[in-house]
Amino acid sequence: MKYVNEFRDQKTARHIATAIKQAAHSGRHYRLMEFCGGHTHAIFRYGIQDLMPANVEFVHGPGCPVCVLPAARIDEAMQLAEQHGVILCTYGDMMRVPAGSRRSLMQAKAGGADIRMIYSTQDALQIARDNPNQQVVFFAIGFETTTPPTAVAIKQAAAKGLKNFSVFCNHVLTPAALGAILNAPEPVTIDAFLGPSHVSTIIGSRPYERFAKEYGKPIVIAGFEPLDVMQSALMAIRLVNEGSHEVENEYSRAVTRDGNCKAQALMADVFELRDSFEWRGLGLIVDSALQIKSEFASFDAEQRFAVETHAISDVKGCACPEILRGQKKPVECKLFGTVCTPENPMGSCMVSSEGACAAYWSYGRHRVVPGCEPAA
Numbered sequence: 001m002k003y004v005n006e007f008r009d010q011k012t013a014r015h016i017a018t019a020i021k022q023a024a025h026s027g028r029h030y031r032l033m034e035f036c037g038g039h040t041h042a043i044f045r046y047g048i049q050d051l052m053p054a055n056v057e058f059v060h061g062p063g064c065p066v067c068v069l070p071a072a073r074i075d076e077a078m079q080l081a082e083q084h085g086v087i088l089c090t091y092g093d094m095m096r097v098p099a100g101s102r103r104s105l106m107q108a109k110a111g112g113a114d115i116r117m118i119y120s121t122q123d124a125l126q127i128a129r130d131n132p133n134q135q136v137v138f139f140a141i142g143f144e145t146t147t148p149p150t151a152v153a154i155k156q157a158a159a160k161g162l163k164n165f166s167v168f169c170n171h172v173l174t175p176a177a178l179g180a181i182l183n184a185p186e187p188v189t190i191d192a193f194l195g196p197s198h199v200s201t202i203i204g205s206r207p208y209e210r211f212a213k214e215y216g217k218p219i220v221i222a223g224f225e226p227l228d229v230m231q232s233a234l235m236a237i238r239l240v241n242e243g244s245h246e247v248e249n250e251y252s253r254a255v256t257r258d259g260n261c262k263a264q265a266l267m268a269d270v271f272e273l274r275d276s277f278e279w280r281g282l283g284l285i286v287d288s289a290l291q292i293k294s295e296f297a298s299f300d301a302e303q304r305f306a307v308e309t310h311a312i313s314d315v316k317g318c319a320c321p322e323i324l325r326g327q328k329k330p331v332e333c334k335l336f337g338t339v340c341t342p343e344n345p346m347g348s349c350m351v352s353s354e355g356a357c358a359a360y361w362s363y364g365r366h367r368v369v370p371g372c373e374p375a376a
């Protein structure tokens with residue numbers, strides 16, 4: 001298959017659904033954790049769960065970078081804009097996540113802070129070039145997919161001698177999150193993982209092999225198109241049936257075992273491991289995030305500006321932490337669809353375009369439309 005439409009073909013989807021029904025043993029329940037929010041959205045957008053037999057369940061994982069960033073880090077970004085007067089640049093989804101006192105960056109912007117939504121690191125560099133008398137901070141978030149562009153931006157700023165540009169670094173690492181899910185004090189039952197696709201184009205499939213062997217869980221690297229997700233579910237079910245603890249790669253059109261070595265080298269040039277990092281839902285995880293190396297300290301906003309770290313609790317009743325650990329589904333949150341909607345989000349999982357709550361809500365599968373209530 002070559003074109004995107006082919007990965008959305010109904011006839012092939014039905015064919016794979018039949019194969020899944022045949023492969024799933026009727027006497028057991030299969031819980032497959034899709035790591036990425038991109039997979040969760042594909043499942044809800046294309047109705048993939050409806051094509052599964054009743055004993056195949058998708059469990060949603062922590063692979064949404066906006067969702068896993070704790071409110072304290074958003075509060076720190078807000079301090080940079082409000083107390084240090086920097087121009088804070090970030091991606092759209094980050095703007096609406098509630099942080100301290102349930103204020104978001106969008107509300108801070110409405111209150112006068114100079115916070116700008118950008119589409120790429122190059123936009124942030126351009127803003128720095130256009131405003132030589134102001135400090136510009138890029139609020140960097142994301143897994144290994146978005147880390148190489150941040151490394152490029154820092155290197156470009158260094159090469160050009162840009163003195164008014166720095167990065168508030170919140171890049172996190174996928175294998176560490178996988179380890180945290182598997183090592184949780186009350187681990188959820190998971191039979192197999194659908195591994196991330198975009199992240200794996202960078203890190204390759206090799207880093208997952210250790211987890212598959214140590215924890216006895218098969219992992220299938222899965223693309224984001226609906227047929228990718230379905231084919232990966234079929235592969236995962238077959239591995240579970242065989243008792244195999246292997247890593248298989250469904251997304252072979254983009255992912256290799258070793259990944260993108262050039263991007264990895266770029267990241268290693270600019271970043272090093274942080275001792276530990278706080279994740280929403282997963283808590284403090286050792287060696288789970290990156291910080292900027294000392295040779296690039298002048299581009300590290302955490303070195304340049306003093307910010308206070310405040311412990312900020314999530315909105316009362318918000319189940320984002322449990323959802324990110326795979327312990328709850330969005331519909332089990334009391335606030336879902338009542339107090340919390342995409343127009344009025346109470347937690348990160350309802351804001352982000354990769355969030356599980358947004359996936360449940362956006363495609364109408366768990367929404368009662370006024371006037372269209374089911375018959376009593």
Ligand code: SF4
Nearest residue numbers: 319320333340347357
């Ligand atoms: S529905 Fe809203 S409040 Fe509930 S878990 Fe999701 S984001 Fe949090």
